[in-house]
Amino acid sequence: xxxxxxxxxxxxxxxxxxxxxxxxxxxxxxxxxxxxxxxxxxxxxxxxxxxxxxxxxxxxxxxxxxxxxxxxxxxxxxxxxxxxxxxxxxxxxxxxxxxxxxxxxxxxxxxxxxxxxxxxxxxxxxxxxxxxxxxxxxxxxxxxxxxxxxxxxxxxxxxxxxxxxxxxxxxxxxxxxxxxxxxxxxxxxxxxxxxxxxxxxxxxxxxxxxxxxxxxxxxxxxxx
Amino acid sequence: xxxxxxxxxxxxxxxxxxxxxxxxxxxxxxxxxxxxxxxxxxxxxxxxxxxxxxxxxxxxxxxxxxxxxxxxxxxxxxxxxxxxxxxxxxxxxxxxxxxxxxxxxxxxxxxxxxxxxxxxxxxxxxxxxxxxxxxxxxxxxxxxxxxxxxxxxxxxxxxxxxxxxxxxxxxxxxxxxxxxxxxxxxxxxxxxxxxxxxxxxxxxxxxxxxxxxxxxxxxxxxxxxxxxxxxxxxxxxxxxxxxxxxxxxxxxxxxxxxxxxxxxxxxxxxxxxxxxxxxxxxxxxxxxxxxxxxxxxxxxxxxxxxxxxxxxxxxxx
Numbered sequence: 036x037x038x039x040x041x042x043x044x045x046x047x048x049x050x051x052x053x054x055x056x057x058x059x060x061x062x063x064x065x066x067x068x069x070x071x072x073x074x075x076x077x078x079x080x081x082x083x084x085x086x087x088x089x090x091x092x093x094x095x096x097x098x099x100x101x102x103x104x105x106x107x108x109x110x111x112x113x114x115x116x117x118x119x120x121x122x123x124x125x126x127x128x129x130x131x132x133x134x135x136x137x138x139x140x141x142x143x144x145x146x147x148x149x150x151x152x153x154x155x156x157x158x159x160x161x162x163x164x165x166x167x168x169x170x171x172x173x174x175x176x177x178x179x180x181x182x183x184x185x186x187x188x189x190x191x192x193x194x195x196x197x198x199x200x201x202x203x204x205x206x207x208x209x210x211x212x213x214x215x216x217x218x219x220x221x222x223x224x225x226x227x228x229x230x231x232x233x234x235x236x237x238x239x240x241x242x243x244x245x246x247x248x249x250x251x252x253x254x255x256x257x258x259x
Numbered sequence: 260x261x262x263x264x265x266x267x268x269x270x271x272x273x274x275x276x277x278x279x280x281x282x283x284x285x286x287x288x289x290x291x292x293x294x295x296x297x298x299x300x301x302x303x304x305x306x307x308x309x310x311x312x313x314x315x316x317x318x319x320x321x322x323x324x325x326x327x328x329x330x331x332x333x334x335x336x337x338x339x340x341x342x343x344x345x346x347x348x349x350x351x352x353x354x355x356x357x358x359x360x361x362x363x364x365x366x367x368x369x370x371x372x373x374x375x376x377x378x379x380x381x382x383x384x385x386x387x388x389x390x391x392x393x394x395x396x397x398x399x400x401x402x403x404x405x406x407x408x409x410x411x412x413x414x415x416x417x418x419x420x421x422x423x424x425x426x427x428x429x430x431x432x433x434x435x436x437x438x439x440x441x442x443x444x445x446x447x448x449x450x451x452x453x454x455x456x457x458x459x460x461x462x463x464x465x466x467x468x469x470x471x472x473x474x475x476x477x478x479x480x481x482x483x484x485x486x487x488x489x490x491x492x493x494x495x496x497x498x499x500x501x502x503x504x505x506x507x508x509x510x511x512x513x514x515x516x517x518x519x520x521x522x523x524x525x526x527x528x529x530x531x532x533x534x535x536x537x538x539x540x541x542x543x544x545x546x547x548x549x550x551x552x553x554x555x556x557x558x559x560x561x562x563x564x565x566x567x568x569x570x571x572x573x574x575x576x
Binding site for chain 1: 378382385448457483484492497498499
């Protein structure tokens with residue numbers, strides 16, 4: 036059992052879910068309430084990872100941000116190394132790749148909030164930020180939880196991008212999905228089986244707990 | 260509607276009985292099109308008992324069969340060899356494409372090639388992947404398949420021995436002329452090798468680093484490619500400063516003009532024996548065998564040598 040890989044995957048998924056919660060909420064807010072006529076272009080960009088295979092993102096990170104390109108050189112001068120083969124690289128790739136899994140549920144949650152309540156809050160003198168935290172976010176908590184859980188789960192399950200840009204370094208970029216792949220390739224079916232089973236049970240438990248509490252949370256809101 | 264279907268069935272069943280005496284080639288074309296011939300059948304079904312109809316129908320089929328036999332027969336192989344599906348280790352990519360092109364020209368057979376990691380192909384074949392021939396960068400894998408009864412007994416053949424080299428891009432300032440010791444240089448941040456856990460070239464690279472006494476100095480800077488091609492791509496894209504790659508890849512079209520290499524002495528690693536085997540579950544054993552025989556010809560051996568493989572003294576099992 037490769038606990039190092041499991042710990043790494045958890046760390047990556049928690050970081051990604053955290054970043055997407057902080058960065059995804061404003062983005063989803065903008066996507067939901069903006070009236071800019073070209074908004075659909077941004078929506079399309081956000082949804083791209085749903086359509087594109089991970090190999091496309093992996094390719095661009097490896098070659099487009101490699102040390103031979105201008106953006107790659109910029110990155111190298113800023114951070115001293117290029118993105119591939121680092122935890123930071125996996126983080127950037129995973130945030131981009133899980134973006135729609137966070138932003139779309141967030142946005143759906145915001146859309147379900149009654150516009151009249153928001154305007155009432157404004158007319159009663161609450162600021163936009165105050166309205167967001169005291170009216171919109173509590174009323175769309177289910178969407179926020181779903182988005183965060185999905186981005187977490189999606190990162191745990193990520194494979195293609197990590198295989199392309201990770202370089203399989205133990206403790207740095209060897210995530211649990213890569214570890215299972217390596218074990219299966221090397222014919223260590225027992226090891227692959229054990230890790231896969233742990234991952235399966237873990238994912239099931241996390242998702243059950245979240246959906247269970249999510250439902251309770253939602254029913255609480257309705258009662259009030 | 261039901262009546263039409265029934266009539267169709269009644270028409271097909273007896274024709275199968277007759278078809279049993281004919282070459283199997285005939286049956287699919289009969290069975291394939293029952294719905295298309297249904298409307299006709301309904302009108303015809305009263306005349307089903309007239310055998311002349313059947314015969315004329317099969318006469319056409321027979322002549323079609325004979326013609327097709329004839330055209331196949333004019334090709335170099337005695338039997339039609341159909342499509343051969345080949346799994347080949349990534350180090351063989353360029354060489355196998357040229358071998359296949361020559362083989363197709365000589366025989367008129369169709370060969371489909373998948374390239375990838377030998378370990379992955381082994382797992383896939385063990386789990387029923389539809390390959391006919393398997394070229395492994397590690398001859399242990401074909402032997403394992405044979406031992407498991409998943410390959411044609413005795414068909415494992417050592418076709419070449421692979422070599423590893425230290426490779427850097429042409430614009431690199433690293434001086435590789437003194438060999439692996441240069442990897443101690445801390446300006447080399449990442450060194451790409453194939454994954455030693457399941458890639459034969461990765462295993463050889465690890466052995467060479469250990470035997471050259473630099474493994475401990477470099478092990479934290481190693482990045483592992485899923486197969487030797489990915490390791491090459493890590494270096495070629497500039498993301499790793501150096502790599503230990505297969506000579507065959509370094510000499511391939513994609514990399515030939517892009518870097519410099521230093522041959523790693525063969526006493527630093529155990530030989531990377533490349534083995535080919537006929538997959539037991541092959542649907543096209545004759546075609547597969549024809550291809551394997553072609554691999555054993557002197558022309559193919561010369562071609563493999565040109566691609567940086569050493570030839571075994573004699574094809575031993």
